[in-house]
Amino acid sequence: MKLDRLLFGDNQFFGVNHMSEEKARQSAMRFQDTGAIIDVIDSAYAAGVRSFMCTTHDRIAEVAEHVRTHPDRYDGFTFLPCMPYAHKYANAVTEHGMLGALRHFLPDEGYLNAAMRGGRAFAGKDVDGLVTLLVDSEMKMFRGLPTPVVFLQNVVVDLLLGLRFDAAFSIFADHVRSRYGAEPGFITMNLPLALDTLERAGVENPIVCSNMNKLAFRVSGxxxxxxxxxxxxxxxxxxxxxxxxxxxxxxxxxxxxxxxxQIESIVFGASSRQHIEATVDLVQELWGETIAR
Structure with a gap:
């Protein structure tokens, strides 16, 4: 598959700003209502953006449900899930207890069956079972929606890089391809090391997202x-x-x-129609092509 030139990110919806805590706080307050998130996504869609690179935050599940129930309004719109969203699990255990959290996150393939699969994986230290169960639980919210690429978040990717746990990358890639018909993607804060590891793991021509900018801001190396x-x-x-x-x-x-x-795509975040349209117009001017491919 060919990735779109512009991918719309979701950091702005959940109070993430790497330069200003105050701006992050204001953004989090503004988007407490899921309707406000949907309004911005609608502005991005109207500007021609068709790819939404998103975390698996609980609020994204509400966005996914909205798109699922209004298919005619989002023709060609795709989700690019990035997993896992670690805070979600901690919050669920606090709110529902361990068993309640398990019931909430286990895939819809029968609670007992999924629980047994997870239990066997833990008991036998079955890495394949643990990884695939994690992916399936995260993908639950996107059922019936197009997800052409599924990303492993940098918090996990970079931990696995440090542990030199190469096999986990091939397990993730194989499962995403076989069960969801999607391409595996990897987000990292250390691009050179990630590419070395993915090559050893046998993941060919991988989709890899990393910080890249003129100021070397948060660019490792x-x-x-x-x-x-x-x-x-x-x-x-x-x-x-x-x-x-x-x-x-x-x-x-x-x-x-x-x-x-060589850079195939750009992830950007924006919280207003004006900023979205300005970015889209500038990209179309510089590349001489539409942003959705």
Whole structure:
């Protein structure tokens, strides 16, 4: 599959801002109502955005249900889930207890069957069973919706990189492909190391999302190392944090990306129709193509 040039992210909906805690707090307050999130997604859809790269936050489940019940309004709209959302599990155990949390998250294939699969995995230290159960529980909210790429979040990817647990990447990739007909994606804060590990794990031409920007903001190892892997390694790069949380003017940031044609897609977040339309217009001007491919 060919990824869209622009992917719409969800950080702004859940109080994530890497430059300003105050802006993050204000954003979280604004989007307490799921209707406010849907309004912004509708603005992105109207501007031509068709790919929503999202966490598996409980509020995204409400967005997914809204799209599922209004299919005519979201023709061609796809979700690109990023998992796991760790806070969700901790909060569920606190609120519902361990058994209640299990009932909430286990896949809809029969509670007993799924619980037995998970129990056997824990008892036998079956890594395959644990990984696939985690993926299935996270994908539950997207049932019936198109999910062409499923991402493993950087909090897990980078932990596995540190542990040198290469097999987990191939297990995740194989399960996502076989059960959901999707491409596996990986988010990382250390692109060179991730590519080395995925190659050892046998994941060919992987989709990998990482920070890439002119200021080397949150770019592990610096832009020179990233430029080297862009030029020499076979993978499908997605750039995030291209605006460095607003520190780089939009045109300057996107011109820097445009000078690196290997970068296939850009993830961006915006909370207003004006910012979404301005980004879409600028990308279409610089690349000379529509943002949805």
């Amino acid at each position: 610096g832009t020179a190392a990233y430029d080297e892997v862009l030029a020499t390694r076979r993978f499908r790069p997605i750039a995030m944090s291209v605006f460095a949380s607003g520190a780089i003017p939009a045109r300057e940031a996107l011109e820097w990306v445009r000078a690196r044609p």
